[in-house]
Amino acid sequence: MALDTELRYFESIKGELLQHHEGKYALVIGTDLVGVFDHSEEAYKAGIEQRGNVPMLIKRVSKDDPVETIPAMTLGLVRANL
């Protein structure tokens, strides 16, 4: 999956990030922590300005990873008619 490298790197430094930046947003490109930001939008802007329009991982520094639920998509029921 795309961003595998970035995700593995984030997990490897997560403990350290949690100590100083919990609740903020980390920007990772490749195995480079580009920065930590208060808001996700700031991270994206910095990524675009510094590296251009490339895949990047913007991830909230948090102990838990929330699980999103989208039943209509999961069950394929966006348009279900009898």
Add this chain to the structure above:
Amino acid sequence: MPIYNSFHQPQRGGSVQPFPAGLQLAGPVLPVQIEVPVALANQLQSANQTIPNPVSGFALIDTGASMSAVDITVIQQLGVQQVGIANVGTAGGPQKQATYPARFAFPGTNIPTIDFSQLLGANLAGQNVPGQQGPLIALLGRDILQHFVLVYNGPLGTFTIAF
């Protein structure tokens, strides 16, 4: 607090008739125009590159979705790159899915433009909205609905958003 009202009430002989079946069939949908994020538009402009045209269609308000979603083909047309990975609950357990940023405008309404930093990329191909001219290209989930008041009036075939 600004208010947007959506009516599924066709005019017949000069009088407006309630049409609850219209809302039941189409669902609470809004016209939407999906654009590249502002940061990307600015970067393309400063590099004298063409900003991709917005993609038009409809967005369905989905109170069951914890996160908003965008059709992946729209993201591909806009040339927006992945910015994250979301854990999405499925019957087989959580699965990782790509997320993307995008800007939503709602033409013909007074709803302000919304900048999403993370939207789930979804396959909405072939989803049309009954009674509307255009494809379904987005789902508006509770990440954005947390800022709105939503009133769904089934018997009257209307819904109202206040923001």
